[in-house]
Amino acid sequence: MYVLFVVFNSPxxxxxxxxxxxxxxxxxxxxxxxxxxxKLKRSIGKEIPLIGGIMKSLDADIANNKTLFTLxxxxxxxxxxxxxxxxxxxGDMSQPNTGIMFAVPVIxxxxxxxxxxxxxxxxxxxx
Numbered sequence: 303m304y305v306l307f308v309v310f311n312s313p314x315x316x317x318x319x320x321x322x323x324x325x326x327x328x329x330x331x332x333x334x335x336x337x338x339x340x341k342l343k344r345s346i347g348k349e350i351p352l353i354g355g356i357m358k359s360l361d362a363d364i365a366n367n368k369t370l371f372t373l374x375x376x377x378x379x380x381x382x383x384x385x386x387x388x389x390x391x392x393g394d395m396s397q398p399n400t401g402i403m404f405a406v407p408v409i410x411x412x413x414x415x416x417x418x419x420x421x422x423x424x425x426x427x428x429x
Contacts, residue, residue, distance in 0.1 A: 303408040304380050308370045308387055309336060310401035315390050316368050322386045323372070326379060330414055331372035338367065367401070373411060380405055 308319070316333065323331060374380045384403060388395050395401055 303411065304374050304377070304405040305408050306370075306372055306374050306380060306383065306403065306405045308401065308403040309338075309367050310370075310387075310391050310403075311367050311399050312391065312401075313366070313368050316370075318390050319370065319387055322390065323383060326383055326386070328372055328374060328379070328383060331370050333368055333370045335366040336369040373408060373414060374405070 310316075310319075320331065374383065384405070387403060391400055395403060
């Protein structure tokens with residue numbers, strides 16, 4: 303199992319990414335608004351402490367990124383959704399102002415849709 307993190311600079315891609323995830327069988331995700339430190343610094347125009355910068359960004363009209371994270375079972379499904387997200391975001395995530403995505407192995411988890419699917423499949427096999 304993996305947790306996939308995707309930070310994308312164009313919020314208009316969110317709906318298409320979620321549709322593609324659902325089509326592939328990824329049923330849950332968390333999406334949060336985010337802002338990169340470089341963008342925050344350019345918007346505010348000076349060096350300020352991190353917490354102060356975050357609080358200032360809440361008051362300012364700074365274009366936010368979207369950060370999505372989700373648990374994914376299996377390397378094949380992970381590779382598939384990463385390929386699809388990259389296509390949606392313009393085809394090459396290494397280009398400037400596109401975003402970043404990365405995955406981290408998960409040793410254990412509790413709760414969420416992955417946990418419910420596992421518990422249901424275990425219940426079905428025990429009958």
